[in-house]
Amino acid sequence: MSTALITGANRGLGLEFARQYAAEGWRVLAACRDPSQAQELEELAKTAAGRLTTLALDVAGADSVAHAAQQLQDEPIDVLINCAGVMGAEHQTLGRIDYEDWLQVLEVNTLGPLRVIEAFAGHIERGTRKLIVTLTSGMGSIADNNSGGWIAYRSSKAALNMAVKCAAINLAPRHIACVLITPGWVRTDMGGPHATLTPEQSVAAMRRVFGSIRQADTGRFFNYDGRTYPW
Numbered sequence: 066m067s068t069a070l071i072t073g074a075n076r077g078l079g080l081e082f083a084r085q086y087a088a089e090g091w092r093v094l095a096a097c098r099d100p101s102q103a104q105e106l107e108e109l110a111k112t113a114a115g116r117l118t119t120l121a122l123d124v125a126g127a128d129s130v131a132h133a134a135q136q137l138q139d140e141p142i143d144v145l146i147n148c149a150g151v152m153g154a155e156h157q158t159l160g161r162i163d164y165e166d167w168l169q170v171l172e173v174n175t176l177g178p179l180r181v182i183e184a185f186a187g188h189i190e191r192g193t194r195k196l197i198v199t200l201t202s203g204m205g206s207i208a209d210n211n212s213g214g215w216i217a218y219r220s221s222k223a224a225l226n227m228a229v230k231c232a233a234i235n236l237a238p239r240h241i242a243c244v245l246i247t248p249g250w251v252r253t254d255m256g257g258p259h260a261t262l263t264p265e266q267s268v269a270a271m272r273r274v275f276g277s278i279r280q281a282d283t284g285r286f287f288n289y290d291g292r293t294y295p296w
């Protein structure tokens with residue numbers, strides 16, 4: 066049985082990843098900040114015949130990430146999905162920058178996924194699939210930035226892209242593929258009600274892409290539909 070570890074699994078895209086992998090018979094390690102408040106995961110666990118386990122993991126906390134990794138000891142993990150993320154304060158334009166908030170966004174969106182990659186690289190190495198996927202955003206693309214704004218969020222994802230590209234190079238000798246993907250504009254708390262894709266559509270499309278990723282693809286930035294996204 067294949068195993069997926071998903072961060073931010075209590076709502077939005079993370080919850081949908083948990084749903085789809087569980088429905089396909091995978092073992093799902095559903096990580097979230099507070100499992101005791103994750104009712105939808107609890108419901109999902111009831112229908113997953115013991116294959117879904119929740120795990121407390123705050124990507125912004127070094128101790129929390131280390132503790133979660135220790136709890137799983139030598140377990141192999143096939144696919145790690147770094148999904149947790151935040152948008153930050155509403156106004157992120159020149160003249161209205163909240164620097165404390167920006168630091169928090171960097172902590173969660175940039176440092177968080179790298180902490181998780183570092184802590185779980187050994188588990189992934191023991192897995193069969195050896196795949197790490199990190200959710201970034203088209204808003205983190207410098208080439209695609211024609212409208213500005215969202216300085217904290219955009220810069221956190223642009224920095225994430227560089228950090229994951231470095232991790233991909235570091236992990237290549239261990240035969241671990243490490244890629245970035247943008248989920249499109251999706252109707253979640255973050256994407257809002259007017260987004261073009263449902264979580265079901267976005268996650269189904271991303272999972273198809275994951276299925277086709279080979280070691281030679283490591284370090285790439287994918288769109289949810291499998292096309293290459295410009296940096």
Ligand SMILES: NC(=O)c1ccc[n+]([C@@H]2O[C@H](COP(=O)([O-])OP(=O)(O)OC[C@H]3O[C@@H](n4cnc5c(N)ncnc54)[C@H](OP(=O)(O)O)[C@@H]3O)[C@@H](O)[C@H]2O)c1
Pocket residue numbers: 072073074075076077078079097098099122123124125126147148149150151173200201202203247248249250251252253254255256257260
């Ligand atoms: N939706 C879109 O249109 C869109 C577009 C481009 C990229 N993305 C990216 O896709 C990913 C998922 O987004 P989404 O739309 O599902 O967002 P969402 O609905 O706002 O969910 C965000 C998830 O991240 C978790 N999270 C936040 N801070 C965390 C922390 N410190 N530690 C652990 N988990 C934390 C949240 O948990 P809590 O419930 O505990 O807060 C929640 O599970 C993000 O990385 C986002 O940047 C989304």
